[in-house]
Amino acid sequence: MDRLRRTMMFVPGNNPGMVQNAGIYGADTIIFDLEDSVAVTEKDAARHLVHSALTAIKYPCEVAIRINHIQTPYGRDDLAVILAAKPDLIRLPKAETADDIRAVDEIITAAETAHGFAPGSIKMMAAIETAKGLLAAYEIATASPRMVAIAIGGEDFIADLKTTRSKSGIELQAARSQLVLAARAAGIQAIDTVFSDVNDEEGFIAETEMVKQLGFDGKSVINPRQIKLANKVFTPSLPEIEKAKRVLAAYEDALARKSGVIALDGKMIDAPIVARAQRTLAYAAAAGVI
Ligand SMILES: CC(=O)SCCNC(=O)CCNC(=O)[C@H](O)C(C)(C)COP(=O)(O)OP(=O)(O)OC[C@H]1O[C@@H](n2cnc3c(N)ncnc32)[C@H](O)[C@@H]1OP(=O)(O)O
Ligand SMILES: O=C([O-])CC(=O)C(=O)O
Numbered sequence: 001m002d003r004l005r006r007t008m009m010f011v012p013g014n015n016p017g018m019v020q021n022a023g024i025y026g027a028d029t030i031i032f033d034l035e036d037s038v039a040v041t042e043k044d045a046a047r048h049l050v051h052s053a054l055t056a057i058k059y060p061c062e063v064a065i066r067i068n069h070i071q072t073p074y075g076r077d078d079l080a081v082i083l084a085a086k087p088d089l090i091r092l093p094k095a096e097t098a099d100d101i102r103a104v105d106e107i108i109t110a111a112e113t114a115h116g117f118a119p120g121s122i123k124m125m126a127a128i129e130t131a132k133g134l135l136a137a138y139e140i141a142t143a144s145p146r147m148v149a150i151a152i153g154g155e156d157f158i159a160d161l162k163t164t165r166s167k168s169g170i171e172l173q174a175a176r177s178q179l180v181l182a183a184r185a186a187g188i189q190a191i192d193t194v195f196s197d198v199n200d201e202e203g204f205i206a207e208t209e210m211v212k213q214l215g216f217d218g219k220s221v222i223n224p225r226q227i228k229l230a231n232k233v234f235t236p237s238l239p240e241i242e243k244a245k246r247v248l249a250a251y252e253d254a255l256a257r258k259s260g261v262i263a264l265d266g267k268m269i270d271a272p273i274v275a276r277a278q279r280t281l282a283y284a285a286a287a288g289v290i
């Protein structure tokens with residue numbers, strides 16, 4: 001079972017108060033941002049603030065850094081400073097090619113050797129934020145064994161599509177499904193984009209339920225108030241857990257009786273249903289609800 005990434009919370013890397021307290025809100029992952037929430041004049045200060053925090057604070061969750069794209073004037077400097085503090089995960093934004101991933105991978109490999117970190121211990125994920133990136137999503141997802149997830153960066157993606165963001169999300173529907181397909185084909189996780197109206201709780205829950213149904217494993221969030229809501233959507237409910245236990249019990253009973261056909265409440269249970277029940281229980285155990 002992969003590590004849970006139900007919520008990945010962006011934290012502007014130049015805000016000392018937010019950086020210090022980022023671990024207390026229950027996100028599965030915090031993402032210290034060096035990219036679009038940090039002004040060009042603050043890039044240097046932000047990467048040093050985040051480096052100090054990583055060195056001084058033991059966060060109770062996975063810690064990721066969103067670096068600037070490797071082809072900007074900031075990406076390589078971000079990595080040079082940040083990798084020395086051994087983050088768990090590097091998130092590359094606006095990924096468009098497998099070469100983008102390989103370039104970052106090579107720098108991480110050199111840093112692991114230089115600092116004596118275990119080879120492969122620093123993971124990677126990429127955000128797909130352009131049409132070109134989406135068309136290369138599978139190549140991006142499989143470009144390095146460090147890759148654990150791909151995400152959709154909806155704000156930039158919609159700008160690239162030359163449309164606007166609507167309440168229904170129709171403009172992102174095809175891209176979201178394509179991203180899940182690429183992630184599943186690559187055997188890694190799929191993470192949905194941010195929901196920017198932090199006061200619209202109902203809209204946030206509706207969008208999160210919709211992307212869970214599409215197959216996403218988690219959501220990027222921008223505010224502590226969104227964490228509990230998304231964690232709940234991505235955690236199996238008690239009725240789902242009970243149902244999964246009954247499916248597995250019926251399956252084991254049938255195996256013991258050497259019976260080929262299994263039924264529960266009048267419905268046939270076959271291999272995909274058993275696999276789904278096992279996944280539900282593994283998820284529930286990882287989330288600490290059983
Ligand atoms: C398209 C993209 O690239 S998205 C990614 C880049 N964007 C970001 O990283 C934005 C991150 N989010 C934020 O900066 C803020 O949540 C905002 C501006 C959206 C809203 O700010 P506020 O209205 O102040 O939020 P709110 O009142 O809910 O804050 C409550 C507390 O949570 C803290 N908080 C809010 N957002 C965050 C965050 N993302 N990370 C850590 N702490 C946070 C606040 O500092 C405040 O702490 P306090 O009670 O100790 O003072
Ligand atoms: O990756 C994200 O979810 C946030 C982001 O940069 C975008 O939407 O452009």
Ligand SMILES: [Mg+2]
Binds near residue numbers: 153155
């Ligand atoms: Mg973006």
